[in-house]
Amino acid sequence: MKRIIGFLTLLSLLVLTACSSQVTDPKTDAWDSYQKRGALTIGFDNTFVPMGFQEKNGSNVGFDIDLANRIFEKQGLKVNWQPIDWDMKETELNNGTIDLIWNGYTQTEERAEKVNFSLPYMANEQVLVAKKASGIQTPTDMKDKVLGAQAGSSGYLKFEEYPDLLKQYVKNNRATQYQSFNEALIDLENDRIDGLLIDRVYANYYLTQKGVLEDYQVFPVGFPEEAFAVGIRKSDKTLQERLNQGLLELYQTGQFQEISDKWFGDDVASKQLKEEAKK
Known part of the structure; x- marks a missing residue:
């Protein structure tokens, strides 16, 4: 009986979603x-x-x-x-x-x-964001470091398309993918990643709103303008x-x-x- 009730509840939700x-x-x-x-x-x-x-x-x-x-x-x-x-x-x-x-x-x-x-x-342009304390100021400084990027973002697509600019340096030649930049920035703040590939407009706004822009390096990687x-x-x-x-x-x-x-x-x-x- 519980299964039947559960099924009917789920069905009603699906119908409501479809109608709305x-x-x-x-x-x-x-x-x-x-x-x-x-x-x-x-x-x-x-x-x-x-x-x-x-x-x-x-x-x-x-x-x-x-x-x-x-x-x-x-x-x-x-x-x-x-x-x-x-x-x-x-x-x-x-x-x-x-x-x-x-x-x-x-x-x-x-x-x-x-x-x-x-x-x-x-x-817009893609930039790399890293803590100033990390000493990361250029793409080559990311050698064997952990990189983050949003899944499906233009930054991640360019990371794959232009491997000589950044991919060849980072740890395991791959980027940790996130569903949102918020998640990625939290991991950057807590040192779970060393650098984040991100849209400049998002990086500047987020870091400014948090009052920590001066604590981070924000620099272009060399990808074409967007x-x-x-x-x-x-x-x-x-x-x-x-x-x-x-x-x-x-x-x-x-x-x-x-x-x-x-x-x-x-x-x-x-x-x-x-x-x-x-x-």
Whole structure:
């Protein structure tokens, strides 16, 4: 009887979950569907400060959160923010369980095989973070040291793609993978890893908020420069057009700069977005 009750409880939860979530047909241009339901779903890593993260009170905040909410509010659409396993982001998108990947998502050739991208809207680079007390100041100083990286991140992809820059030095030629940068930074603080490969924007914000930036070395490894963009299903052509239009309008009206100043104290727009906005 207990097993039957347990099964029925589980079944009811699954039914409620299915009814409460909207799965988009991944093979179609779904703009009409978004308009009919008045909403779309964006997948994000809810620990990635300051791009998009969850506060203690449960609210979702961040630079990307503000940008997306502002753009789709003008389109008459509500954004449902869906925390996801970052390592499964493209699978979630192409299964239709989310409609966009928007959370400090780096544009790469490998990812372009699976998704389309919006205009790149923000520049970024991968950096190595290590305690100053460790004496680590260059990639070669990581020889036989333990490295951490987020699973599925652009940093980890570049670690594998350019082995001569960092991989050849670190212990066992591998990186300890974490589900979130928060976990990795905690391990770095407690000396369970010696260095962390991470987005500069995250590293600077996190260490500044903790008041410990001066205790750490933050330096580039030599990987090519990056740009953040929004990941879109290849079939969603109209959504891609509306999103690009929204980014340009935000910059042309100064709203992008307003949001950027709120989170970074500076205009972090990519060179391409600035140039396109002038046309």
